[in-house]
Amino acid sequence: MKKSNSKLVGDVASLGRTCRRNRHSVRVGIGILQAFTGQGFGIKLLAELKNWPYRREIHRLDLTVRVHKERAISLYKRLVFKEEGIKRHSLFIDGAYVDEY
Numbered sequence: 001m002k003k004s005n006s007k008l009v010g011d012v013a014s015l016g017r018t019c020r021r022n023r024h025s026v027r028v029g030i031g032i033l034q035a036f037t038g039q040g041f042g043i044k045l046l047a048e049l050k051n052w053p054y055r056r057e058i059h060r061l062d063l064t065v066r067v068h069k070e071r072a073i074s075l076y077k078r079l080v081f082k083e084e085g086i087k088r089h090s091l092f093i094d095g096a097y098v099d100e101y
Helices: 041-056 070-079
Strands: 010-016 025-032 060-062 087-093 096-100
Touching: 010 041, 025 041, 041 070
Parallel strands: 025 060
Antiparallel strands: 010 025, 087 096
8 A cells, every 4th residue: 555655654465375275264464554554555455355355256354453452353344354352462572462353
């Protein structure tokens, strides 16, 4: 995704599964540079993502988000994702363990 001055400000990526049992599921990663949050880029990225699984016969999109990222969580819930639980100590950032939904 680009802003008018052609600077890359965000992206969305997916990683598919390869086993027969889980190839219906894709892990999704979304990132927006901090300086550009709250400007609608996340909504645009998720809007593009929303119809993609149907074209690829994907039934499930998996996404994790740090528990303190309230704006991102609100956006994900509003558009396509449901909270399923907490991954305790999922990440190690700046010397501390961080939980994710």
